[in-house]
Amino acid sequence: xxxxxxxxxxxxxxxxxxxxxxxxSFNNIERFYxxxxxxxxxxxxxxxxxxxxxxxxxxxxxxKIHFVKIDSWENPSKDLTIETVExxxxxSKIVYIPAGYANAVESLEKNSKLISFSxxxxxxxxxxxxxxxxDYWELNE
Numbered sequence: 245x246x247x248x249x250x251x252x253x254x255x256x257x258x259x260x261x262x263x264x265x266x267x268x269s270f271n272n273i274e275r276f277y278x279x280x281x282x283x284x285x286x287x288x289x290x291x292x293x294x295x296x297x298x299x300x301x302x303x304x305x306x307x308k309i310h311f312v313k314i315d316s317w318e319n320p321s322k323d324l325t326i327e328t329v330e331x332x333x334x335x336s337k338i339v340y341i342p343a344g345y346a347n348a349v350e351s352l353e354k355n356s357k358l359i360s361f362s363x364x365x366x367x368x369x370x371x372x373x374x375x376x377x378x379d380y381w382e383l384n385e
Contacts, residue, residue, distance in 0.1 A: 289348030305356025
């Protein structure tokens with residue numbers, strides 16, 4: 245599978261606004277968590293997943309979600325192409341990153357919140373999680 249953006253939308257009337265992503269399925273979701281990066285370290289990078297797929301949705305603020313397709317888990321190339329998708333609380337969409345990728349999430353505003361829906365049970369995370377230094381792949385600003 246390839247990464248993809250699952251576009252949703254917003255509906256507003258006199259009662260307020262509803263944000264939705266109706267084409268997203270929760271069938272394989274095992275757990276979720278909310279990420280709020282610190283102001284001192286706005287980039288949380290790089291986490292690789294051999295088994296777990298990630299689905300990111302911005303609850304507040306905005307983020308850049310960066311990801312690379314891993315070519316070797318033990319010694320990945322430093323020349324891998326970084327793909328980036330920007331998300332915000334005003335653009336209702338989910339960024340799906342399948343297993344086999346490493347990702348980095350970068351806060352663009354203070355107090356931004358990103359929800360991550362994961363497909364791997366917590367009991368299997370230790371065998372799946374591969375971390376690389378924050379500067380392993382250089383993010384171009």
